[in-house]
Amino acid sequence: MQLHSFFNSSASYRVRIALALKGLASDYVPVNIRAGAHRDAEYIDRVNPSAVVPALVDGEFALGQSLAIIDYLDARHPEPRLIPSEPTLRARVLEFAYLISCDIHPVNNLRILKYLDAVLHVTPEQKDAWYKHWIAEGMAGVERMLVRHGQGPWCFGGAPTLADCCLVPQIANAQRMGCDLTLYPLSLAAYRHAMEHPAFDAAQPNKQPDYLGS
Template sequence: MDLYNYFYSSTSYRARIALALKGLDFNYIAVNLRTLEQRSEAFLQRNRAGGVPLLVDGDFSLSQSLAILDYLEQTHPAPALLPQDPAARARVLELSYAVACDIHPVNNQRVLRYLQTVLNVTEEQKQDWYTHWIAEGLAAVEQLLVNEKDRGGTGPYAFGAQPTWADCCLVPQVANALRMKCDISAYPLAHAVYTHCIAQPAFAKAAPFAQPDAPAKP
């Protein structure tokens, strides 16, 4: 398999975590989002949406990180990253979608670039935008984790003793929030999940600064 991705892309990070958790090898193909390589004609011929990640498995290609996670789950079911029980599975998806559908879309790189280059917001205004949506989104995620704890959830992952899609989505989002200097002290359960996950080998392997296109860590 080939994975077209960018080291700082949180959606790429989700796919890398899932691949690492499932023990799947892949060819890492870097696409530099900062130089708009994803908008080059060569890349658009592969993915007309002009984004990463893009998974290519033989003659099959797929964009959208959650679609990639689902494809991996179907084609490589062990270890499972989604529970079999319908209610437990829905809870994992609920948190995954809270990150993927509510937080990430308003704070991804192309939105921030539009704010600055078209709407001419200041750096301070961009930071205020980012911080606002992180606070609103992580507050909702934290409540989902509180609800899980109230139902008897024991951790240390978001939903029990094994990683799921929820962790694949939450870890990159918290990493981005910290990189953007957002205060996440109001979300102790989310922070605890993040801290546990990044200490695990698969998550460390998938981390941004472990990737070949990453610069030397500051």
């Protein structure tokens, strides 16, 4: 398998965690989205028609979208299972993963911040306020979900799931951008627990071959 990834992409980070938790080897193919490599015709034609990272290539089968890739990996390599099959737990894990992947991450990703700069000419203070506003709004929901439904030491109990694969890159990003996360103690506890696990550690941006600094 090949993973087309950018070290600093949260969505790539999610898949790196999943691969590491399952002990699956893959070739790391860097796609420098800062330099626009995800828009290269060859990448679009051969790997990912939607022109984003990550993408997994498994033999002849190329697949984009981090959560679709993790679902696929769960089907092909079920141990350990990251999207639980028990219905109630499954629903909570998916709800939590979508809260991060649909409601928080997309609004603060690289292309949005670039547009704020290059097209809307916002000030650095406005960009910083934008980032922190959506983190505060989103993380409040994440924390309330963990208060209501979470069970440690992982987000949802005794084993890592897709929820942890989504939470960790989001928290890491927010920390990198200087957000105050002390209001979200359960989220931080789950993050810290995860970072002690070698799979989460190995998947970090600064452990990737294309690491360029933060």
